[in-house]
Amino acid sequence: MPRIQQIVSACSLVLWLVATGFGASQPAPAMDGNSLVRVSAIAEYQAIRAGESVSIAVRFQIEDGWHTYWKNPGDTGAEMRIVYDGPEWASLGEIHWPAPKRYVSPGDLLDFVHEGTVILLTDLTVDAEAWEAAGKPETLAFDLNCEWFVCKEICLLGEGSVSLELPVTTETAYKNRDALQAFSEARRAIPRPWEDVPEQMYRAKFESGVLTLSVPSATRMTYFPAPSKELALPVDALTEAEAKGDTLRIRYRDEASTVDFLEGVLVFERGQPGAGNHSTHAIEVRVPLRDDASDPPRE
Amino acid sequence: MKKRTKLGFTGLLVAGIAALGATATGVAVAAQSSDAKAKVGEKAPDFTLPALKGDEKHTLSDYTKDGKIVVLEWFAPDCPYVVKHYQNTEKSTVNNLVKEFKDKDVVFLAMNSAHSGHPYGSKDRNLERVEEWKINHPMLVDADGSVGKAYGARTTPHMYIIDTDGILRYAGGLDNDSSARGIGDVNYVRQALNEILAGETVTVSETRPYGCSVKYAK
Incomplete structure (x- = not known):
């Protein structure tokens, strides 16, 4: 599947870009549906410790009036996706989703959707052994390739890629202060396990x-x-x-x-x-x- | 392929695992909203509908009485998940199925239940797509949505297979890849047709269809 590597750019996502462990993207220009959702991401910590995990918040800002789909999309649609593209010594865990909303269309079709801004959380893990075998790289650079199905009267597909870079350390990793608000917001919206x-x-x-x-x-x-x-x-x-x-x-x-x-x-x-x-x-x-x-x- | 691609795929599987039954393992979710009117294993609702092209009408029971297996394919000209299965006419999932089974007494009918005020229900747009995608099987117009609702058709595409006794044998997705551009390694329609033709039980008789909502009239 062709994936578009994109250059991190500024614009409205600037708050999510600053300082450490950050990244955001702009949608590819030629794809339908790309401009209806803006995706950005931020790591909870400034670095990732080998053998441990760091939470990543992936934020989707959906154009007013449009919706994307929950992990169970309901009668129609398809769920948002996040695909890790990076070194094999790191990997993404399951996605933690906020509760969706019900969306009913003519014909008694019931979908489970997200509107406005939705933040998905997922854990990024560095496998210590594999990291050592790879020569203990100092940095983990990876892309999160996101895909969504976005609907209003009509439905469109969209995608966007976010690039992130985190130092890998064996020392203590500190929280990324710029991420505090995003994580607090995201965790409030996620159902209690x-x-x-x-x-x-x-x-x-x-x-x-x-x-x-x-x-x-x-x-x-x-x-x-x-x-x-x-x-x-x-x-x-x-x-x-x-x-x-x-x-x-x-x-x-x-x-x-x-x-x-x-x-x-x-x-x-x-x-x-x-x-x-x-x-x-x-x-x-x-x-x-x-x-x-x-x-x-x-x- | 880049070396990293493998992990990317793993990441996909892990990341979307709960929802990705359709992609990774085959079957997924089913009706959220109401009892599907047409039930697998029971008599399929009969119907007569006009064709998009010409004056002819098509009646389901005429086909089944004539010994045909009928595949219904809910269609929308610009739904990305329909586009995915047609855009490359050489590799078209649907056109290739039609060809593959044309000498085996299998009839494909594309069904459009979008209301006439929606772009997906536009006669001109549908005719354009028929031309562009070289669709050789009939497309039927169900503008009031009554046939779609009788079948519980929810998405485009949403596939149904009716055997020569008029019994619904399969309902669900076309294949097991609900991603934006991928074509699944299991085509449920092909699998079910081969099983029906061999006189066997359909092993996967119901799956979650994926795609755009059918644009029913309010």
Whole structure:
């Protein structure tokens, strides 16, 4: 697949460019859809320690009125992608996504989308042994080749490449002060990992093909099923995966009987919008489909 | 290829792993929104629709009664994922399938369920594409979207295979690569057609289709 190596340029991304461990890109001029999304990236630390990981924030700024797609795009679309292109002694981990929004089109098509600015987090890891075998290079220079499918009335493909450079060290690495805001913003938007969700926060039950999720005193709940290659997914997420109140009942396809877990993101509100006590929460849910477990095993 | 490319690919697999079932391992996600009206293993909804070119009408059951297997291909002239499968007419995924199965009693019908006010529903634009991409199989006009909705067609492309008994045997994507430009190493339509022709069970009978939303009328 041809990838366009691009020169880092300034413009509106200047804040993300300064100092250490930074990088941004401009879309390639000839590709449809490229100019509708601007991509930039920044590392959380000023350097990367051999054998360890550094978080990378990849920011997508989407043109007003357009949307891109979550890891499970829903009925249509295709998810945003980030491809690492760099030395073999480093690699990217999984992407941590913020909760998406529901987007309904004529024909009862339900998509899970991102609008405005969305920051994806991913971990960059240097394999110490491979790094040593490569002669302990002092710098890790790599590109993140990003790809998106962006839609409004019509749909376009776009891509953009971000170049980053980080010193590799065996000493202490310090935080990149210019990245603090981006990481704090990104982490606020990312659902709390299921391992860290307190047991009393929600209840989950899967019985006779129906997933029941309840959150004490929730005023509104929305569930986003994670991708499932086994097709273990809701039958009718359009009408069943979002409701006022403290309970969702979501029928699943028969394929749910073939998997060990149902996974997704649950967004719930407490209080009423506009009122002083209103709050919104996003958590990952992971529901084991065993007869003897009505609640997921959590800390 | 550059030496780095391999890692880039690995990075892709790792980075997108959750969502990339379609690319890496084959199958992916299915309907989020509603019970698909047409169900694999059940009778496919019959229909009669006008062709984009000429005055003729096409009826599904006429084909199946005549011993034909029918492949429905939801189409949009400028959806990037349709373009991907047509842009190089020599290597066109769809045209090549049509050729490959033309002597095996398999009929391909391109289906357009975009409303007439949308650019994807424009008669002229569709005719241009038929010419440009050398599309030799009929394209049917479903401007009110009733046939698309009866099948639960969500994306362009979205593929359906109906056997000679009128039973829906496959519904889903064309192949296993939902990336922008890649063509998958598994073409689900070819695989299912070969299995049906051999009298076998279709091993992958449902996948998540990828592409643009069908531009139904409001």
